[in-house]
Amino acid sequence: MTTFAVVRPALRETREAALLRVLACATVAFAPVEGYLTAVQSQLGKVAPAVLTLTWLAVRIRQRRLPHPTPLHAVLALLAVVLAATAAVHSAGEFTAEYTVRWLPFLVVTAALADVASREVPIRRLLLAATAGATAAGAGALFSLVVGGEARASGPQPDPNDLAYFLVAAVPLLAALNRRGLSSRNRRGLVFTVAGVVLVAGATATFSRGGALGLTAAVGWLLLRRVMPWRVLGSAAAAAAGLGLAALLFAGPQLDRALQEKSFIAASNVDTRELRWQAAARMLTAHPVLGVGPGGFREHYAAESHDAEVDEQTPVAHNMYLEVAAELGLPGFALFAGVLATAAVASERTVRRAGPGPRRTEAIAIQASLLAVVVTSTFLSEQYYLPLWSLAALAVAAETRIRREGEGSADAGAARDQ
Template sequence: MTWLLRVLACATVLLAPLEGYLHQVHPHLAKVAPGLLIVSWAAQRVRLRQLPAPHPLHALLALFAVVVLVSSAVHAGDPFALDYAQRFLPFLLITAVLVDVVAREVPVRAVLAAAVGGALFAAVGALYSLVVDGEARATGPLEDPNDLAYFLVVALPLLIALPARRFLLPVGAVLAAGAAATFSRGGALALLCAGVWLVVRRGVSMRVVAAMVGGLAVIGLGAVVFAGPVLDRALAEKTHIAATNVDTRELRWQAAARMMADNPVLGVGPGGFRSSYVAASRNAEVDEQSPVAHNIYLEIGAELGLPGLACFLGAVAMAFVATERALRAGDRSMLAVQASLIAALVASTFLSEQYYLPIWSLVAVAIAAGLRLEESERDACLARHQ
């Protein structure tokens, strides 16, 4: 059963950025691996008569689920409430399950490698969609280029945690090129922040940074030479919509802030930003009546109130504390997890990414690493006393 849990946990993380491809095969195919993981995990715990490895995060996730359910019940008449509650709750459950299986059965680096592997496939698909399919901005496995960039830039820092260092530069170059092909400014800023964090914390040397920049320069030159018309068209389209994006996001952020101020306890309900946007924005966007907020913090706060936002930020804070403790104990892979979390949090300032796995799986891996450290410390203490 242990091998099955390892396969399913890694498959869940690996397939997350390929959701669009899976959806083309069958609308529910992306749910198969997470569903089987949850069932297998429950069967394993019943078989071994084990409770999940305890951690305060479990209580926080349970409270988060209560907030989602109560907010949904209060706003049951909203057309999006039930659907979005059903989308949100599985991420809380899969986070709890990943914490437990990574703390016990699944090696931390295996999960990180799965995240990089899935992102690598997605990056190849991104480049294919731009160069071969002639898309103005890379999409590939995800419909929105910005969501695709989110997966790729979050995966990039994880490379330094993997043992196969000789593949670091080529895989990193493909991931970076795929992210660049989305022309996502938020993704670029997120990657810059993660890179600065790694340099400051001495996770990567300036030589590696220079090599990555040089590799990207070569790729960029090749793109200009061999795909100049495609690149020109993509840049022209991005320039055309850039100013509009800034204006519309400002409108949506203001609307979300109003919703949160008017409904601080339980928000407007899961998915309620979409149904309440016209009123909150005073019909500011005639062409878009039910958008997303393009900011994970404002959207969670608007839809689930301050308690929901506090639960989300509390989970992230617990993850940072766990990684820092493991890092000080000598686990340098946690520096990569920290950088990836920073990339996810920065990118989520411009995107609504609570319905994608990366930020939840990173929190789970961080907490699981902390649990592994606590167990090793207990074992060492027992050994000394014996």
């Protein structure tokens, strides 16, 4: 009877941990292909994060266990307070309710991922899930380009630039998943080589300049921290050159049309983004404390720009930092930047504590992905997409795990000494 009383709770905890692992992996894997899910049903893409959040809350309540406190949780809580305050002040705004509802789930899911990744879900599994989802999106991008006849690959995302954001953020994670390099001759190396080719080719097919800069920054960081060998970079460059030559030979007219369209769009984007950035700066200057409210940039853009874009009255700023600052004010922007800063500090602590090995590689790969996100978001409004938030959660969770293991080793050593 006593044995049964002990085994039953243990079995329940095992099942709960397994469920949290599945839901957490599904959340990060489905994010890049959410467009395909919403094409089936408009809310289908939100199912996995919603169920993860509810399950996480139910499990922690049953366990009577609070999430492991981290600076990230404090920053998220304060950001939620500022978000609620500015939403209340601008409650009559046309887009306030819609964008407040878009913000809040990311804050909650980030807190949940940071907690479950520090306890139930191995970091590597989440990195693998994120890469798998992005690879599927990259395959969809190439399909839309080759079969669908699109001038710029978009796949599961309406905007090719947003697709590039997902693909570029996933590329550095391959370094953590295959420490021997993408050119390894074993079966695993072959799988990751194919995934890397799909991601890079898909990102290239979007013709996104921001994505190209983000990928360059991420690869440079991996080389600087000696996670990606130069021979791997050389192999990747040779593969990219081969793909480019094949595209030129077999799809020359289509490629030429895509380049012409991109050149025309690029020239237009320079002017429109300058207009939008100036408008966002004026909104921030006029409302520095609580901004113009969630979604307020779209609402006030036409007035602030003096109808500079007649055919686009409610656009996004195409700069994540200016848009967040204009809508949430300086306190909100400081807390938003605090999410990135907390992740950067946590990942660097993990690198220094881990020493040579997979933990260090994972932490540097997360850093490189965050760097790609930071650079790409200079030209895009990406605060409403998961990579930024999930990478911050994983960076903090990795540091929590390694610190907890260090404390456990110290306690064991003290016990032996006694």
